[in-house]
Amino acid sequence: MADEYKPPALPPPFTNTTPAPTLLAQGAEAHLYKTVSLDPSIPAALKVRPSKPYRHPILDRRLTRQRIIQEARCLVKLVREGVSVPAVLAMDWEGQGGEESAWGGAWLMMEWIEGPLVRVVLEQWEAWMKKNAASLDQNQLQKEEDRVRGLMKRIGHTLGGLHKAGVVHGDLTTSNLMLRSPAQDTTDSPTGVSMEGEVVLIDFGLAGQSTQDEDRAVDLYVLERAIGSTHPRSEPFFEEVLNGYRASHKGTGSTLKRLEDVRLRGRKRSMIG
Ligand SMILES: Nc1ncnc2c1ncn2[C@@H]1O[C@H](COP(=O)(O)OP(=O)(O)OP(=O)(O)O)[C@@H](O)[C@H]1O
Ligand SMILES: [Mg+2]
Structure with missing residues (x-):
């Protein structure tokens, strides 16, 4: 029997937040969690790009980092121009979360949009x-x-x-x-x-x-x-x-x-x- 699916480990500091983020969507590249912002009464969407173990670590870091930075850059620009997109709340492109972990991915925290697709x-x-x-x-x-x-x-x-x-x-x-x-x-x-x-x-x-x-x-x-x-x-x-x-x-x-x-x-x- 196949093992039950386990999503990859969350990046720090989200391993320590309460309530724990809930996984909503898992695409080929990114995982989307619902969590809360610094003010825990405000919901937030957390997009995590885990590192890909099969890619060369330096190349992998560069690609993951580039994509999350590109995404954040577009969102920030669009919010400024008054286009309706989620606002950026926080991000980490170094993939360390301030801790000495081997976690090589990157994440982007943005405004939670309440409503349907x-x-x-x-x-x-x-x-x-x-x-x-x-x-x-x-x-x-x-x-x-x-x-x-x-x-x-x-x-x-x-x-x-x-x-x-x-x-x-x-x-x-x-x-x-x-x-x-x-x-x-x-x-x-x-x-x-x-x-x-x-x-x-x-x-x-x-x-x-x-x-x-x-x-x-x-x-x-x-x-x-x-x-x-x-x-x-x-x-x-x-x-x-x-x-x-x-x-x-x-x-x-x-x-x-x-x-x-x-x-x-x-x-x-x-x-x-
Ligand atoms: N800001 C948000 N607020 C609420 N729900 C969101 C938000 N961003 C994403 N979602 C939900 O998560 C799903 C996946 O997010 P998104 O489309 O950004 O990721 P993806 O398609 O996996 O990414 P990529 O194509 O970049 O690998 C969306 O279809 C939507 O349902
Ligand atoms: Mg999508």
Whole structure:
């Protein structure tokens, strides 16, 4: 029998905090914990990049360090520019935690975003619609589609702000978009699925500084493909992402034009297989 999965050891000082951080998500590279900030009444998200034992220790240290610093640098810049991303609370890129440990990873502590992933929101909405859309009248159906359109538009607007600040995300999927739950939710929908709240961008592990139309267009294209494959019922409304993007700031025209080329290249590539 396989041994029960044990997450890697937490970096110091988080081995000593009470309550202990809880592991929420474990990607290929990073582990995401919910913990508390210096003020224990304020929740925080802790992203840990453990060192990879199979990599050369010097190379490993450099890569782990570079990625966490890159991520923090983007977040700090974006908060300053007023783009909606989690604020950075603390970090350690030396991988020592102030102690003489062999722990070679790095971590980033950031603001905790209370609210659902856009992926979950769209999945729940699509599941409900699949089962119950036939029971809705024309007016209700229209209302539901308008809600998705509105969400798409807000996503596009947020992406416009991101690009305007000179950052490209590099991994735009609906798992890297969250909704910050509003204090009062006024959703009135038979689906029971709220789409309210500010759109928040997360996961800047692959982000970088760029103002190139090509990089921006690829960001939009990656999201378009991600929505097409994970949310087929929402895909027809993707155009609203572009409308929100276009309205977000001046000078998006050249990026949107470039998107046409990127789409064509993508289509050719998938024809060749
Ligand atoms: N600031 C935050 N507040 C609340 N939840 C968060 C926050 N950051 C991340 N999460 C949750 O943790 C999950 C994983 O985080 P994230 O996307 O940053 O890591 P990842 O995809 O494993 O990272 P990477 O692609 O850089 O290796 C998110 O999908 C989200 O559910
Ligand atoms: Mg992610």
